[in-house]
Amino acid sequence: MSERREAGIPPSSERGPSGPAPEAPRAGNVSSLGEIEALDAQYVMQTYGRTPVAFVRGDGTRLWDSEGKQYLDFLSGLAVVSLGHAHPEVADAIADQARTLLHVSNLYFNDVQPRVAARLDALLGDGGRVFFANSGAEANECAIKLARRYGQRHGGRDRFHVVSAYGSFHGRTLTTLAATGQPQKQETFQPLPSGFRQVAFGEIDALATALDDRVAAVLLEPVQGEGGVNSASPEYLLAVRQLSDEREALLIMDEVQTGLGRTGRWFGFQHAGIAPDIVTMAKALGNGAPIGACWARADVAAAFAPGDHATTFGGQPLAARAALTVLDVMAREDVPQRARRAGTRLTEALQKTPAIVDVRGLGLLLAAELEPGLDASDVARRSLEAGLVLNAVTPSALRLAPPLLVTDEEIDDAIAILATVLR
Numbered sequence: 001m002s003e004r005r006e007a008g009i010p011p012s013s014e015r016g017p018s019g020p021a022p023e024a025p026r027a028g029n030v031s032s033l034g035e036i037e038a039l040d041a042q043y044v045m046q047t048y049g050r051t052p053v054a055f056v057r058g059d060g061t062r063l064w065d066s067e068g069k070q071y072l073d074f075l076s077g078l079a080v081v082s083l084g085h086a087h088p089e090v091a092d093a094i095a096d097q098a099r100t101l102l103h104v105s106n107l108y109f110n111d112v113q114p115r116v117a118a119r120l121d122a123l124l125g126d127g128g129r130v131f132f133a134n135s136g137a138e139a140n141e142c143a144i145k146l147a148r149r150y151g152q153r154h155g156g157r158d159r160f161h162v163v164s165a166y167g168s169f170h171g172r173t174l175t176t177l178a179a180t181g182q183p184q185k186q187e188t189f190q191p192l193p194s195g196f197r198q199v200a201f202g203e204i205d206a207l208a209t210a211l212d213d214r215v216a217a218v219l220l221e222p223v224q225g226e227g228g229v230n231s232a233s234p235e236y237l238l239a240v241r242q243l244s245d246e247r248e249a250l251l252i253m254d255e256v257q258t259g260l261g262r263t264g265r266w267f268g269f270q271h272a273g274i275a276p277d278i279v280t281m282a283k284a285l286g287n288g289a290p291i292g293a294c295w296a297r298a299d300v301a302a303a304f305a306p307g308d309h310a311t312t313f314g315g316q317p318l319a320a321r322a323a324l325t326v327l328d329v330m331a332r333e334d335v336p337q338r339a340r341r342a343g344t345r346l347t348e349a350l351q352k353t354p355a356i357v358d359v360r361g362l363g364l365l366l367a368a369e370l371e372p373g374l375d376a377s378d379v380a381r382r383s384l385e386a387g388l389v390l391n392a393v394t395p396s397a398l399r400l401a402p403p404l405l406v407t408d409e410e411i412d413d414a415i416a417i418l419a420t421v422l423r
Contacts, residue, residue, distance in 0.1 A: 030056050033066050051384060058085025061403050061410050063389065072414050073389045074402040079225065079257045079365065082284040083329055084403040090287050090325050097321035104317065106310065112320035119327045120295055123266050124279055129301035131294045132315025136256030136282035137171025139292035142309055143219070143252045143278045144175055146296055148195075150250060150303035151216025163210045163249075164219040165201035167227035170254055179219055182227070202232060204239040211243060217250040217278070222268025222362075225257035228394045229360055229367030237272035250277040250300060256292070257365065260284040260326075261335035261404055264343060264363035271362065289322035291315070335404040339363035342406050349415040350400075355422040364404055367397040370422075379421060388417040 031039075036054045054066040061084055063071045076082060083090065097112075104110055117130035131146075133139045144162055151159035164170065166181040177185065178192040181201075186192055199206040201224060211218070218240060224230045244251045251274075258268035259281035265271055267279065277300050282292030292314075313319070343363040350359045350368050358369035370376055376392035383390055383398075393399035398418075402410070 030066055036066060051381070053384065060084040060086075061406050069387070071384070071387045071389050072402075072410060072417070074400045074406075074414050075389045075391055076401050076403050077288065078283070079262055079401045080283045080286075081288050082260065082262060082335065082404045083287045083326060083333075084405050085288075087287060087329065089329055090289075090322055093321050093325035094289065094318065097318050101317045103313070105312070106315065110315075110317050110320070112317050112324060113315040116293075116315070116320050116323045116327070119324070120281075120293060124295050125275060128295050128297050131296075131301075131304075131309065132320070133282075133292040133294065133311055134290045134313050134319075135171075135292045136254075136280065137173050137176045137292075138311065138314070139256065139280035139282050139294045140170045140176045140179070140219075140254060141173055142294040143254075143280050143296075144179065144217075145309055146278065146294070146300065146304060147217035147219075147250050147252060149308065150300050153303055155213065155216070155248065158214050159216050161195045161197065161212075161214045162217050162219050162252075163207065163215055164196065164198050165221075165224070166198045167201050167224050167230060168198070168219075168221055168254075169224070169226035170219065170221075201227075201230065202236050204236060204243065207240060208243055211247040211249055213247075215247065215249045217252050218244050219252045219254060221254045221256075221258065222271065223258050223263060223365055225365060225399075226393070228397060229365060229399055231360065231362055232272075234272035237269060237274050241272075241274040241276075244277075252276065252278040252280070254280050256280055256282045258362075261330055261339050262363055262365050262401070263336075264340035265336050268362065285326060286319055286322045287326045289319050291319040291323050330404075333405060336363075339404050342402075342404070342408075342411060345408060346400065346402075346411050346415075349411060353415060353419050353422065364400075364402055364406070366400045367393055368400065369397045372396075374422075382421045383418060386417050386421055388414055388421075390418075 033054050055063045056066050057064045061073055063073045113132060120130055121128045131142050133142060148160040162179055164179045164181055168181040170176040170179045175193050178196040181198040197210055199210050222232050241251055253269045253276040255267050269276055278296045280294050285291050340363055347359050350356050355371050355374060356368045357371050360367050376396055376398050380390055380392045380398060390398050390400050
């Protein structure tokens, strides 16, 4: 931080697009877009439909591409860099840890991992245990395995089923894909693991019908991010909690995209005032460093014995140090409050923007529904050309998820770009 201030560069949270910003370098080792595309086509598995831009540097809410063009990032790497790009405290912590101890096996203790677990447990109400992974899919994989283990121990061999919702997205491993309520994503990889069923999101009667004595857990997102930014009502989540208790099923909340301040609370389920049995998170936890976590009530976590679940890299010192620093900054900045305030400003501005007919979501996870006849993918492409990063979350809706430290000026600039594109 001090080096940046000595260089005359204020922290990201003190800058707007019209304020001082570092010039984008065109270093000799930065390849052109054409060179990058050619290398990618030759050596990288073609599993992504990439947009033709290569980002090479970020600072706060800004990105620069390989050609030196500047952008406002209102997607945050899909809700990952909640503190903005290259946050100086996180960068310094990662560099310091890399010089100190990068990795040891989970066969041994490390001094950072349990401190991160304690911080997460405090945010979730105390009395739980945490398993660390590398991603959201792995955190959900842990949750599903844990729920099955717990269910079979307390309800018999057949109690291993998991009920989730249509429109949900829980990951791309075979197990989390089976839990995902999007048949079009599942079709290519059939047959998927058994024991999963989906019901309509937000319909408690449908869930009640599905919850028989074979069900170990209910798995839900408080806001279906990849499903179109659809929020569960507090009344629905309260009813789900009550029904799960009655049927003796665990309640798993997938907070991979919503967790750690993005919705205006530390976790999305807190808007309903409920207490889940298992909570998963990832994305924002490392601000770009790959780390995920699965928290569970202590009695539920006790269903795992040593050897039941493991990972090589999960919770290693480097990723854990990044997470610990992220949590420090988030607490100091009170990111839930910032997300509520900035989310209100962004929502109101979107509602006033011509060609946007509806805005949904919570905090700084929003979808802007476009008027009939507009193609969200085309609008997202033209917005990128104009210097604004967002994406089409459905054919008719744009997703906006800027860093939680976004400034009022940056919100105003983003809206101005989007309004111009829509005109």
